[in-house]
Amino acid sequence: MALAEISARIAAAERAAGRPEGAVTLIAVSKVQPLDRVVAVLEAGHRIFGENYVQEAAGKWPSLRERFAGTSVHMIGPLQTNKAKTALELFDALHTLDRPSLAEKLARLVQIRGTCPELFVQVNTGAEPQKAGILPDQADDFIRACALMDLPVAGLMCIPPEGEDSAPHFRMLAAIAARNGVAGLSMGMSGDFESAIAHGATHVRVGSAIFGARSYA
Numbered sequence: 001m002a003l004a005e006i007s008a009r010i011a012a013a014e015r016a017a018g019r020p021e022g023a024v025t026l027i028a029v030s031k032v033q034p035l036d037r038v039v040a041v042l043e044a045g046h047r048i049f050g051e052n053y054v055q056e057a058a059g060k061w062p063s064l065r066e067r068f069a070g071t072s073v074h075m076i077g078p079l080q081t082n083k084a085k086t087a088l089e090l091f092d093a094l095h096t097l098d099r100p101s102l103a104e105k106l107a108r109l110v111q112i113r114g115t116c117p118e119l120f121v122q123v124n125t126g127a128e129p130q131k132a133g134i135l136p137d138q139a140d141d142f143i144r145a146c147a148l149m150d151l152p153v154a155g156l157m158c159i160p161p162e163g164e165d166s167a168p169h170f171r172m173l174a175a176i177a178a179r180n181g182v183a184g185l186s187m188g189m190s191g192d193f194e195s196a197i198a199h200g201a202t203h204v205r206v207g208s209a210i211f212g213a214r215s216y217a
């Protein structure tokens with residue numbers, strides 16, 4: 001299946017970049033995919049998945065997690081503040097910490113729960129008005145503010161503008177991470193994950209190249 005091919009391409013990209021084998025975590029983005037395709041990838045042994053919608057994940061993952069031990073699910077879509085509590089119950093990682101109000105809400109919930117998911121700050125590297133994320137020139141302050149709220153920032157995440165070369169955006173994200181002492185870089189999708197790995201991605205989010213095209217019908 002395509003999973004094996006993508007895993008092999010990731011390994012080759014790691015080698016080409018002079019990075020250790022296994023340096024990059026593959027997040028299989030299963031949003032909107034039919035259940036049989038998701039189960040096939042689980043049966044092939046993959047255990048790390050990405051979802052965009054709280055509701056969809058809530059309907060799918062609790063039972064799949066019972067069937068397939070050791071599965072982790074990452075939230076990679078925009079998160080409404082009023083769904084933050086449910087998200088903490090569902091997800092092991094959150095890639096879309098994109099605004100102060102969400103950070104404040106998460107900080108309160110994390111204190112009560114006593115556990116924190118792996119957190120990635122989404123940076124709007126293209127400064128696109130319709131796109132979520134902290135603007136690049138505000139990222140340093142936001143990362144510092146999260147730390148002051150006892151929210152450990154594990155990494156940064158970006159979605160480069162469509163139809164543009166992703167490389168400058170990957171470089172920008174890596175530079176923001178480096179100057180803030182942040183280790184994780186969630187960047188690269190089906191069309192550009194090899195370039196992302198060359199630029200230091202620690203997590204790539206690959207959907208259609210593994211599962212096939214999404215049908216939103």
Ligand SMILES: *Cc1c(COP(=O)(O)O)cnc(C)c1O
Nearest residue numbers: 029076189190205206207208209
């Ligand atoms: C859907 C999605 C992906 C996966 O996209 P593909 O092009 O199918 O690999 C990755 N990241 C985010 C944030 C997404 O919403």
